[in-house]
Amino acid sequence: MPRETKRQRNAKQMIRQQRVREKARLRRRPDRDDLARVLLWQMIEVARQEDDSYIALGKVRDVIVELLERQGFNVFESENVFHELADSYADGLFPFRPKRHLETN
Known part of the structure; x- marks a missing residue:
């Protein structure tokens, strides 16, 4: 399986980070x-x-x-x-x- 491109890795990281921020917002975590x-x-x-x-x-x-x-x-x-x-x-x-x-x- 070929390695993901930097653009693909960044896109996945952006999605992961958005989920982390959303969970923090829902939990009202500073x-x-x-x-x-x-x-x-x-x-x-x-x-x-x-x-x-x-x-x-x-x-x-x-x-x-x-x-x-x-x-x-x-x-x-x-x-x-x-x-x-x-x-x-x-x-x-x-x-x-x-x-x-x-x-x-």
């Missing part, structure tokens, strides 16, 4: 990006509630930026992105767009 967004938001919120919130938030930023730098990202740009996110979370409102496919109404 993916790692959903979890990471909520975790970062909570880390920033907890750091802001510390007595010395500026130092606590700075520690969170330093760890995240260092890990991003190890992955090859620019330190200055990483710090800017962190501060933009922290500023957007500052109003205290839930910062995420609703996921309509998860609503039970």
Whole structure:
């Protein structure tokens, strides 16, 4: 039996991946990006509630930026992105767009 072409393998993989996503959607299972967004938001919120919130938030930023730098990202740009996110979370409102496919109404 001849080996499948790359196009055939990719088509089958696309179908498999779509099934995985559909099952996750039906089970209402968060993916790692959903979890990471909520975790970062909570880390920033907890750091802001510390007595010395500026130092606590700075520690969170330093760890995240260092890990991003190890992955090859620019330190200055990483710090800017962190501060933009922290500023957007500052109003205290839930910062995420609703996921309509998860609503039970």
